[in-house]
Amino acid sequence: MNYANGMESTLHAFLARVEATLEEALPSEGRTDGPSAVLDAAARHLAFPGGKRGRPLLTFHFGRLAGADEARLVQLAASAELVHTASLLHDDVVDDGTLRRGKPTANVVFGNVAAVLAGDLVLATALELLERHPPAVPALAVRTVAEMTRATIAEVRARGDAQLPLEAWHAIAVGKTGVLFALCGAGAALLVGDEAAAARWAEAGRHLGVLFQLADDLSDLTDGAGGKDRFADLKNRNPSHPMLAAFERSPSLQRAVRREWAKGTPDAATVARLGAEVLAAGGAEATLAAMRQAERSMRAALGADAARPGGLELVGFAEQLLARAEALASPTPEVPAAAAG
Amino acid sequence: MNYANGMESTLHAFLARVEATLEEALPSEGRTDGPSAVLDAAARHLAFPGGKRGRPLLTFHFGRLAGADEARLVQLAASAELVHTASLLHDDVVDDGTLRRGKPTANVVFGNVAAVLAGDLVLATALELLERHPPAVPALAVRTVAEMTRATIAEVRARGDAQLPLEAWHAIAVGKTGVLFALCGAGAALLVGDEAAAARWAEAGRHLGVLFQLADDLSDLTDGAGGKDRFADLKNRNPSHPMLAAFERSPSLQRAVRREWAKGTPDAATVARLGAEVLAAGGAEATLAAMRQAERSMRAALGADAARPGGLELVGFAEQLLARAEALASPTPEVPAAAAG
Numbered sequence: 001m002n003y004a005n006g007m008e009s010t011l012h013a014f015l016a017r018v019e020a021t022l023e024e025a026l027p028s029e030g031r032t033d034g035p036s037a038v039l040d041a042a043a044r045h046l047a048f049p050g051g052k053r054g055r056p057l058l059t060f061h062f063g064r065l066a067g068a069d070e071a072r073l074v075q076l077a078a079s080a081e082l083v084h085t086a087s088l089l090h091d092d093v094v095d096d097g098t099l100r101r102g103k104p105t106a107n108v109v110f111g112n113v114a115a116v117l118a119g120d121l122v123l124a125t126a127l128e129l130l131e132r133h134p135p136a137v138p139a140l141a142v143r144t145v146a147e148m149t150r151a152t153i154a155e156v157r158a159r160g161d162a163q164l165p166l167e168a169w170h171a172i173a174v175g176k177t178g179v180l181f182a183l184c185g186a187g188a189a190l191l192v193g194d195e196a197a198a199a200r201w202a203e204a205g206r207h208l209g210v211l212f213q214l215a216d217d218l219s220d221l222t223d224g225a226g227g228k229d230r231f232a233d234l235k236n237r238n239p240s241h242p243m244l245a246a247f248e249r250s251p252s253l254q255r256a257v258r259r260e261w262a263k264g265t266p267d268a269a270t271v272a273r274l275g276a277e278v279l280a281a282g283g284a285e286a287t288l289a290a291m292r293q294a295e296r297s298m299r300a301a302l303g304a305d306a307a308r309p310g311g312l313e314l315v316g317f318a319e320q321l322l323a324r325a326e327a328l329a330s331p332t333p334e335v336p337a338a339a340a341g
Numbered sequence: 342m343n344y345a346n347g348m349e350s351t352l353h354a355f356l357a358r359v360e361a362t363l364e365e366a367l368p369s370e371g372r373t374d375g376p377s378a379v380l381d382a383a384a385r386h387l388a389f390p391g392g393k394r395g396r397p398l399l400t401f402h403f404g405r406l407a408g409a410d411e412a413r414l415v416q417l418a419a420s421a422e423l424v425h426t427a428s429l430l431h432d433d434v435v436d437d438g439t440l441r442r443g444k445p446t447a448n449v450v451f452g453n454v455a456a457v458l459a460g461d462l463v464l465a466t467a468l469e470l471l472e473r474h475p476p477a478v479p480a481l482a483v484r485t486v487a488e489m490t491r492a493t494i495a496e497v498r499a500r501g502d503a504q505l506p507l508e509a510w511h512a513i514a515v516g517k518t519g520v521l522f523a524l525c526g527a528g529a530a531l532l533v534g535d536e537a538a539a540a541r542w543a544e545a546g547r548h549l550g551v552l553f554q555l556a557d558d559l560s561d562l563t564d565g566a567g568g569k570d571r572f573a574d575l576k577n578r579n580p581s582h583p584m585l586a587a588f589e590r591s592p593s594l595q596r597a598v599r600r601e602w603a604k605g606t607p608d609a610a611t612v613a614r615l616g617a618e619v620l621a622a623g624g625a626e627a628t629l630a631a632m633r634q635a636e637r638s639m640r641a642a643l644g645a646d647a648a649r650p651g652g653l654e655l656v657g658f659a660e661q662l663l664a665r666a667e668a669l670a671s672p673t674p675e676v677p678a679a680a681a682g
Contacts, residue, residue: 094454113435117494124487135476146465153458
């Protein structure tokens with residue numbers, strides 16, 4: 001994103017305020033024992049250092065479009081970040097995850113018990129941050145949490161399903177990522193009581209969330225060609241967008257993946273061969289096309305706001321995702337000869 | 342509780358409306374597969390048939406005191422019941438519970454994954470029910486959930502701790518049970534915008550919750566004398582109120598229990614012997630005394646409301662708990678000769 005200097009320092013100050021709010025909301029207070037020390041530690045584990053603070057960033061840009069009060073906007077941004085953190089804590093219990101953001105997950109370090117309860121506490125903390133907001137904001141946050149939960153179970157049940165319809169993939173992407181991006185946008189609009197903008201920005205947020213998930217799925221096919229983690233979705237039996245799109249073009253590939261997944265975790269050679277076939281069947285191009293469509297839909301939802309300060313940065317964020325994906329995926333990367341054989 | 346006929350039918354009608362609200366909030370829609378069927382089933386597992394619907398009952402009585410709108414009150418009652426249900430779903434994952442209310446727990450039937458996510462969904466549903474309430478109501482519900490979560494981790498960490506201070510036991514009882522009873526009372530008051538009543542009824546609810554937990558702990562010592570499940574808290578290394586009170590009177594008993602708990606799960610003979618010693622040291626009487634104190638504190642918090650319709654029934658509920666406990670515990674039950682030796 002391109003910022004004039006003044007703007008950049010404003011964003012920087014905003015994110016620093018979000019960070020301070022997160023610190024205050026999840027206290028450590030130097031406690032090293034006592035009933036809540038483990039819980040606090042588990043809750044903080046994933047929050048500090050966090051990820052890219054993408055949701056606070058989106059909240060900042062939507063808030064600029066809305067002209068929202070900064071103190072409220074900081075709370076909304078911190079709340080969205082904590083809803084995200086809580087969902088990751090429970091996801092890692094659900095998936096039996098071991099590593100996230102380069103360190104052991106909370107369930108590994110503190111156990112499932114602490115991770116479940118830390119997730120509960122972080123979620124309650126997220127909602128507490130919205131206590132003094134217009135009632136429509138916490139109400140939307142609660143609905144968002146319900147939708148995210150439904151999407152998580154849908155994702156768990158989709159594992160190993162090579163016949164997942166693309167529409168079901170889309171619904172999961174909206175629920176896992178889109179609705180929380182939508183909260184960042186609609187929440188900012190509701191802070192200034194603009195329900196029409198809330199509806200449009202929620203839609204923009206959902207499209208941006210889908211774009212984000214498409215980019216994530218695509219990177220599994222294209223990143224670090226030859227690297228160890230390429231094609232992890234095929235290995236882990238996660239039906240990704242490029243796979244499902246490739247299956248529409250090649251029913252025989254779909255049958256092959258179904259057979260392999262029915263047997264359990266495919267070995268490395270099988271994964272490499274199937275991954276090459278997903279690329280050969282045009283999976284990457286189909287996902288790129290879906291990304292372009294999501295970007296257009298997001299612009300359409302933003303309408304005239306796409307050209308205003310805040311909206312420009314949101315569009316810039318989408319363009320950046322798209323440009324990076326296009327650079328990696330097009331032209332189709334060379335398939336290593338060994339893997340293709 | 343004694344109701345005139347008219348009142349009883351009103352309570353009956355109220356609870357029927359709560360039941361219908363729960364049915365609507367946790368839909369089954371006859372789905373037998375699809376992404377949300379397992380989640381719905383897990384969420385409904387514990388809710389239908391539920392327990393005694395104690396929280397809706399309390400909400401009804403507080404609501405009568407407040408003169409609250411019945412439609413809102415039904416939502417508050419259903420919400421409190423679902424917060425309770427959600428906490429049980431996660432508690433059973435946390436405790437690795439296998440049986441609740443006479444049937445296998447959701448974690449056993451559907452697995453930990455579904456039980457964690459069902460708890461998340463039920464909690465979000467509980468908060469959604471309060472969407473159109475005055476903002477102070479959902480805000481209080483969110484704080485209540487945070488306090489319940491902290492109490493759960495404190496309880497988990499207290500397991501096996503024979504040196505738990507009675508104050509810590511009290512704080513856990515308030516957090517596990519009292520704050521949700523307090524939500525039933527304060528929520529009803531906030532529905533009519535009466536903040537002073539909300540503070541008093543929250544206090545009454547906390548005392549009633551403590552009374553309820555004291556009765557529960559005491560029943561472990563006195564119920565089904567000779568029955569299999571007597572002294573389960575000693576076996577499961579749960580420091581109960583009568584135990585901790587007995588320890589204050591008999592440091593040698595405390596040392597004996599510490600030694601046994603340090604070794605792991607005590608055998609049946611040891612459990613029976615230690616249970617008899619807790620009774621002999623006056624544990625049951627001390628808990629009864631604490632119950633009488635909690636009942637007085639609850640009355641004091643209610644003040645003049647204790648003599649009004651709604652308040653009368655709340656006091657009646659407390660008296661019933663107390664009378665039942667006194668009947669079982671006083672005079673001290675005969676200790677079987679074999680166990681005492």
